[in-house]
Amino acid sequence: MSLLDKPRAEPVAEPGPLRRNRDFLLLWIGAGLSALGLRASVAAYPLLMIFFGNSPAGAGVVGFAALLPQLVVQLPAGALIDRWDRRRLLIVCDVAGLLAMAAVTAMLLTGRLWLPLVAAAAFVDGAAGLFYRLAERAAISHVVHPSQLTAALGQNEARGQAAGLLGQPAAGGLFQFGRWLPFAFTALTHLLALVTLLAIRRPLQGARGAPVTTLRSDVAEGLRWVWRQRFMRTAVVLLAGSNLLFQVLMLTLALVVKEDDGSPLAIGMIGLVAGIGGVAGALAGSRAAGRAAPRAVLAGALTLWAALMAPVAFVSDPVVLGVLLGGMSFAGALMNVVAGVHQIKITPEALQGRVTSVFALVGSGTASAGALVGGFLLAAFGTHGTALGIAAGMGLLALAALVSPALRVAADPEPVADREPAADPEPPAPEIADTARSEEI
Structure with missing residues (x-):
């Protein structure tokens, strides 16, 4: 062997x-x-x-x-x-x-x-x-x-x-x-x-037979499956819009620091604080996933992002900007955990790779477009107008998440019953202060 x-x-x-x-x-x-x-x-x-x-x-x-x-x-x-x-x-x-x-x-x-x-x-x-x-x-x-x-x-x-x-x-x-x-x-x-x-x-992975379809038909099957899921289809559209706005925000932050005679080190410090917020949000996400519905987390994250983006138009201090971006990163990481659990539990084993790739493609595609859009917006409206504009755009996405009928169908999913539970090769032992564990969705 x-x-x-x-x-x-x-x-x-x-x-x-x-x-x-x-x-x-x-x-x-x-x-x-x-x-x-x-x-x-x-x-x-x-x-x-x-x-x-x-x-x-x-x-x-x-x-x-x-x-x-x-x-x-x-x-x-x-x-x-x-x-x-x-x-x-x-x-x-x-x-x-x-x-x-x-x-x-x-x-x-x-x-x-x-x-x-x-x-x-x-x-x-x-x-x-x-x-x-x-x-x-x-x-x-x-x-x-x-x-x-x-x-x-x-x-x-x-x-x-x-x-x-x-x-x-x-x-x-x-x-x-x-x-x-x-x-x-x-x-x-x-x-x-x-x-x-x-x-x-x-x-x-689970047991598989020899593939009987073409690569093109496999890709199309993944796209069709995502399209048939009302909640996931709507959520991915909202997140695609938020990714575009976040790319504009990052360009805006860099220009705000430059206009205030800041240095690249200041931008690095903002990124450091944002990263700390992201780590904290990820750790909190494992507990939120067991207590909050995916719809509530999505709408809450969009709302918090809108609220934290607006002050960017009025402040230039790197510490304050870092705290604002850290709060956004916290919400984003927490939502990623909740959304990831929801996706894996409702997606058949045979489609896991394709479904994840659809979400990743939409995210990366809109981020690329955001870099182009951000350049034009900053040139036309400056940092003040652009920051207010992206905050308003995020607010509209949050409102859409709150009123969308499609997002109300995201009840707690049952695990997909087409794969065998993983085994622990070592004997179970009494759990001691394992803070990373949480209840299942």
């Missing part, structure tokens, strides 16, 4: 705490390492092209290459995740990212900088990271007991927020000591994540 073919553990009636779930911890750590490495490399690309290559245009090309997979790979990736073995796919993702970052590191150690290689590596690592996120999200229900799914997704969201919080400063600090170090660091995270994946015992 190879390292990739692990036997299924026998299920147990009462699982132990997540901190003793070996396979969950291995998957959680591996995915966290991959996310941290990807954030560091993405932050290092513009530093490399501007400070070493002296090419702002090159920085734009590399940044575009890193984000391009979100638009062109997202939907096919979701369908392939539902076809392929997820453990092998995750391993391939880490190997691809490792090789891409090793190539950039080797090039820089020779004192050279070749734009096509950096752009290709950025695309490969970005595509691998996209596949990784979708596959890990679809696999999580196979390594935790159904009663612990809420807590597990809360910990995953906190991990993602922490990776975003640490990735950029890690890239900047490493770049100070050697321009190759951020990419070597990312290669190392892929290697360590690979080790954790090889140690996971359980299968990461």
Whole structure:
């Protein structure tokens, strides 16, 4: 038996705490390492092209290459995740990212900088990271007991927020000591994540037969399934609008700081406070998911975002701006946990990858459009008018969430009964102060 073919553990009636779930911890750590490495490399690309290559245009090309997979790979990736073995796919993702970052590191150690290689590596690592996120999200229900799914997704969201919080400063600090170090660091995270994946015992998907449909029909099936779900269809439209507005907000914040003679360090401090808010929101989300309906959380988040966006038009102090953005991040992370639990519980196992990819595509697509829209709005109305405008837009989305009949159908879902509960390979033990656990939706 190879390292990739692990036997299924026998299920147990009462699982132990997540901190003793070996396979969950291995998957959680591996995915966290991959996310941290990807954030560091993405932050290092513009530093490399501007400070070493002296090419702002090159920085734009590399940044575009890193984000391009979100638009062109997202939907096919979701369908392939539902076809392929997820453990092998995750391993391939880490190997691809490792090789891409090793190539950039080797090039820089020779004192050279070749734009096509950096752009290709950025695309490969970005595509691998996209596949990784979708596959890990679809696999999580196979390594935790159904009663612990809420807590597990809360910990995953906190991990993602922490990776975003640490990735950029890690890239900047490493770049100070050697321009190759951020990419070597990312290669190392892929290697360590690979080790954790090889140690996971359980299968990461249910039993599957040979595919009898085409990739195109699989993608279409995922789109049709999302469209038939009234609540999810309406929610994804509202969140797409909020993603666009948030992209405009980020441009507005940067311009507000600049107009107040602030420095890039001030923008970094705002991001730091926002990241702390996101981590706190993710940890709170595992408890909110057991007590609040998805509709209430969605409407509440949109309302809070609108209320916190409006003051941006009147303040320029980085501390105050950081607190405002931290509050928004708190609400966003909390909502991500609640929405993630709802989605996984109502989505059939065979469609997990495709459904997640639909939501991710809509989010990334509107964020891209938001960058373009934000530039025009700021040029036409300035920071004051733009901030008030996006607050009003978010308020309209909140109102739509409150009155929409489609969102009222989101009753607490029953778990999809097409997958076997994950087993805990270790004997259950008395739980001691496991604050991450919560009640199931």
